[in-house]
Amino acid sequence: MRADAQANRDRILEAAEAVFSEAGETGSTDEIARRAGVGIGTVFRHFPTKQDLVEATVVRHFDELAAQARALSAGDPAAALRELIETMVGTAATKILLVGLLTDSSGRVPEAPVQASQRLRRAVGTLLRRAQQDGAIRSDVSVDEVYLLVRGLALATAQRPAKHATQRKALDIVLAGLAP
Amino acid sequence: MRADAQANRDRILEAAEAVFSEAGETGSTDEIARRAGVGIGTVFRHFPTKQDLVEATVVRHFDELAAQARALSAGDPAAALRELIETMVGTAATKILLVGLLTDSSGRVPEAPVQASQRLRRAVGTLLRRAQQDGAIRSDVSVDEVYLLVRGLALATAQRPAKHATQRKALDIVLAGLAP
DNA sequence: ACTTAACCGGAGTGGTCGGTCCGAATATAC
């Protein structure tokens, strides 16, 4: 792969994340190409379908979160879990496009994002179990519930930005509900 | 207003709620007209713009929820609050289109849905204060946080249907966090 | 029953968006 091609690929992915964050899946390919400073043809050579582009963006986003989760697995269990959740909620704008992803035409579910999502889920699960063994989280909750709650907060925040205090307090309430 | 016109208006709104619930704001006007059993022209006479149709659908949905909230204000405070939240989460599919509503072209915020949303917020606030006076909910939370959490659960569920047990448990966690 | 004003339906229009194609430009190898 030529050096300029690789550079363009990166710039396209970055532009895609920005555009999708603002406009959801409605964000047009033209707009992405313009912001990345390349032609439309270039975008479609790297990602033959818009679905491919959306999926690649989501996968990248998830894998970055999973990497952060692994990096956090050294410090204090409860604090680590809280910090990861805060990041997920904070960068929520990107997740908004999952809405469209899961309901693409004809109900087909793309593989790559699902697997990336599962990797992230496993990383969250690891942090959660550690916090449970530490006694900071009650032992009868599973990753499913935590994931649902976090996804919910992330989506709600992405949809309509809330005051920082409100957002923080909502997170406190969830964590209080998770305490033994 | 002629009787058939009124009937058509109702059928259009019903079809719109169904279509938007499934496809989000992407749902086409043609599809709505087909399901309502009317021509496209009829849809656009009742709702000159697609925005108008979306707004009317949302307003209707919110006002139905607010009416239910008022109806619930007789029974047990904690149970009433829980039941309303369950309904809101359960009928979440409709709320998905708020994502598009708030970010319509040029950032204009339509009046009608905002006011309907505030009416619903007030109704929830009433139920909440009653539950707080009853001692079932801690007194340092406001409607803002509750609303954010409920909207989050609703959106997350609408986006990807969760197992009923998971959904129920997540709601339990939130309510546990809301307890004194 | 008859009139008429309101309503209905759907073919047609303009514009947008995803995706294609190929001549021009450029990086890399020798």
Add this chain to the structure above:
DNA sequence: GTATATTCGGACCGACCACTCCGGTTAAGT
């Protein structure tokens, strides 16, 4: 420096969608 394989760019195509327009239809008042 030259050759060439790869990449770039944007005009172009077809599909879809919100919205218009007007001839035909029907409810409602007398």
